Amino acid sequence: MPTENRIDCPALHKRSKSYPFGERVPCTVRMVKSVTADPMPGIGLAYIKGAVPVANQDDIYHVWTNSHGAVAAVMPDGRHLGLRPGEFEVHTWHELSRAQSASGVTIAADRANRLYLAGPMTGFEDFNFPAFNKMAAELRARGYVVENPAEHGVVDGADWADYMAYDLTRLGLCGQVAVLPGWENSKGARLEVHIARELGMKVVNAQDLVAT
Incomplete structure (x- = not known):
């Protein structure tokens, strides 16, 4: 991975x-x-x-x-x-x-500005990577540190469970999850949102962050 x-x-x-x-x-x-x-x-x-x-x-x-x-x-x-x-x-x-960290800033504090991008991939052309990458660029331009699963690309021999196992480790580094349109129809994105909420993380609409 x-x-x-x-x-x-x-x-x-x-x-x-x-x-x-x-x-x-x-x-x-x-x-x-x-x-x-x-x-x-x-x-x-x-x-x-x-x-x-x-x-x-x-x-x-x-x-x-x-x-x-x-x-x-x-x-x-x-x-x-x-x-x-x-x-x-x-x-x-x-x-x-x-x-x-020279001033003792904790990992928890660093998470505040880091977000995980969740959305549908399976069944989309190019796995919906263009939508992920466009949103990640817009959020980064607004100062967010973005964990974008589309940037991991396609790994030979990896299956859905492999991708999820890795992506969930990245999600755990973040303070919130930003969702793309259609996330409700994605098995993986629903799992990511469920885990985020169980961990007490904020779940927001990615487009709302860009619009504000």
Whole structure:
């Protein structure tokens, strides 16, 4: 089953007073614009061995972050490409333990702004992934940290129970569940909502969050 592709970086262990992301550390970013490596005076891009790294607009990259908040996209070949504020938006955040939280912010507090997106998939074209991804992007633009099951993709050999077992572990990290239209007709979404309510979590209409 999918697991977090965790890249170790200085910000996970120590963050300076000028660190710009508070008690959170970026895990992945979505590019707002396409970015290439900066040329150096006198030699241009000659210092780069191989192809010049490019982070393409709208693509998502795992990132490395230093203790002062400098962010670098990690390319598929492992090279780092430095990014400037305004070139990216944070897509997902690392899950920090209490020991990694410099000011003692608890896991429970971190859940307040994290929500799980639930809705129908079975029987829909492309498993309804476009609707999930569109809503996740809109919610993230409003500051929410979103657990979007559509981003796990399709795993060879996995069945419905495998997906549910994994997704329910992600739901448990959240403080509320946001539902998409038609969730009542989905066996999986109904189970997710039932468990969320049993755990005392808030269940809301995703479109209402976007509209407010």
